[in-house]
Amino acid sequence: SGAIHGSLSQGIRDRMMGQFREGSIAILVATDLAARGLDVKEISYVVNYHLPDTYDTYVHRSGRTARAGAKGLSVTILQKEEVKDIADFEKELGIVFSEFKKADAQSIEENNALLWAKKIFKTKPNRTVSEEFSNKIKTVFHHLTKDELIDKVLSNYLAQTNKGNPKNEDSKKSTK
Structure with missing residues (x-):
């Protein structure tokens, strides 16, 4: 796994992205700011830790997958206090969240x-x-x-x- 964030030099971010694209890094953790503008083919899923502050940020995060007509999955790990916000996200974005239980x-x-x-x-x-x-x-x-x-x-x-x-x-x- 690897991580990118705004405090890293551009060279380190580029190296990390290269490793992710070629498959030597299977998981990439990125802050919202660092993830902006990333274009990586075949991302099968995005995991959001917490709901973002804005609807646009949610669309941007989830848009890393299912690009150019591809299928993808966006998973959001919620805290109990965030569950009440799901209805607003669904209404505003015209999407439906599905609940997943922990795997056996x-x-x-x-x-x-x-x-x-x-x-x-x-x-x-x-x-x-x-x-x-x-x-x-x-x-x-x-x-x-x-x-x-x-x-x-x-x-x-x-x-x-x-x-x-x-x-x-x-x-x-x-x-x-």
Whole structure:
């Protein structure tokens, strides 16, 4: 993750934006002022922490996603005292807010696995690996179908992310 705000030099902001655009930073936190004028393609969601002071600022924040006809999601994390303001935002902006409940552990795990898979998909091949070494690795997997390889890679990922989770470890123990 990275952050941009008005106190950073332009060079640092540019470097942070470059890392975000190329995918090495998955989450970018930005103040309203620093976010103005940002043009990044394929932002799937924006998370607002608190409602802004003005309707225009809300539109500007949420407008980072769903640009040029794309679809996107704007999520606003509210404090209890802000809930009363939602009706005014809906009326003024002609939008409807939907309430989302906190995700359960399985949904979070599945979402994290999808994010991991997308990160792998976007990964550029390492061209410094020797052909000999690459061929040795390919030989290990050559007999697997694409579906079998995906199943094994996903199982490996899930095993790695569940390490140290007592609930998952208990379910693997046999009952003798």
